[in-house]
Amino acid sequence: MNVFLHELKSYRKSTIVWSISMAALIIFFLSMYPSFSSSASLVKKILEGYPEPIRKAFGISIDDITKFLGFYSYVFSFVVLGGAIQAMNYGISTISKEIKLKTADFLMTKPIPRNEILTSKLLASLTSVIITDIIYLVTAYITAESVTKESFNIKLFFMISVTLLFVEVIFMSIGVLISAVVGKIKSTISLSLGVVFTFYIIGMLQATLNDKAMKYITPFKYFDTEYIIKNSSYDITFVIISILIVLISIFLSYAVFLKRDIHAV
């Protein structure tokens, strides 16, 4: 419990900054919606002027974007991108932070098994991400209610929004695995930006090429908002894939970390 609280405290600042940024981002985007919907035909015309591959890459669907959920899923993809970076960051720092700051000696000479250390740290990261998500979700919902004149499907709105957490958990577990295997990582932020953007770009390529197989490579495409809106459910294949990725990454992280030599400075 003490390690968990210590970790949570060390993430406090970063959690506050991420929460505020993501809340601000969604307020900013959603406040554009009224002007979007009131001049729907004009917007459609402008968007038609863009080449199709670009529209696809950015996930713009002309028919949907002037409806609220269509508009929301479009801006939501940027929110997920941000959330993925935060989660990846926390995941990578789980182990590498201790090794980089050379505090591993302190922590691991205490009477606490390594698996407990890792569990506490993972739960602290997860809690920070969930706190960010709750603040985001509440902000998004309040903003959505105040910018829309017509009613929208609240259930779908939540179903879409909560995939933020799913994608974050996937990225976090990949991050933990990276840090368990690599150990000392000099710059956490550049590595997590690199990994997350790589997957994001793969996602854009996938949308442009409409390649079915590529969908499996990038977690950004596992929870397709279009699919959710159409079917009112998640694509079960990708739910299973997500769970497998998370379980395998976490399992391997424990296995590697428990056997790892903690080297002197």
Place this chain on the structure above:
Amino acid sequence: MNVIEVDKLTKYYGKSRGIIDVSFDVEEGEIFGFIGPNGAGKSTTIRTLLSLIYPTSGSAKIFGKDCIKYGPEIKKDIGYLPSEVFYYDNMKVIDLLKYSASFYKKDCSKRIKELSEMMDLDLNKRIDDLSYGNRKKVGIVQGLLHEPKLLILDEPTSGLDPLMQQRFFNLLKEENKKGVTILFSSHILSEVQRLCNRVAIIKEGRIISLEKISSLRENSYKRINVETAVDVRSDYFKIDGVSNIEIKDNTVSFLFKGDINLIMKKIAEISISDVTIEEPSLEEIFMHYYMRG
């Protein structure tokens, strides 16, 4: 009873050598010195005892329990001070010490106060504002605050000024009187000589000698440099116990082992302009003391 039992402990880092077949025992209540030059394997041995790294072969027991299998359990009674201390920079000293204490289900606040007063440590400073020496003091308090039965110190004195070093040594002696066993690693021979009962000497990953300090002292070498005012015969200092004579202009330097009075008389008989007597470096000890066989 043996507090530490190391049995043929071997560690390779990939193909490079860490330690090979290291075996020694530390008895309850003794101060055991562990000495060797940098890179000899002192830290490797210590880090294995603390299950920070895993041995390639061999085993070690602390309090009679395997140090890997029962690691978390035996660490309740171990205090560890690494050669370089690193802590969470954005914390205050007191918060770090409290965090450290929170791992040992007992009230350590009184002990924290006592120790930090003794070591002259300001509890309200932030760790990243501390000098190297002051960080070291945090390390000392942190290693002792839970009243461990075994202290493992890995080159603990670097960064401490002579006054603090003295206080630290007194603290260790006091703890030892209370029955605390101490494993003290160092590359400074005089330090180990002052404090320890027995000493293991490690070189290139192997224990090359295990001695009582008293016998080490009998055989202790001094490096003596004499700057003479007048020319002296090159064989003037050739008495029993003198070796490795080097003469350069008016400076004679040599290693001496034996009754220090004899050599002092010899030096006093001639006119000199300067003299230094110092501990030989460990390398020299290895060269001359351990290659006698």
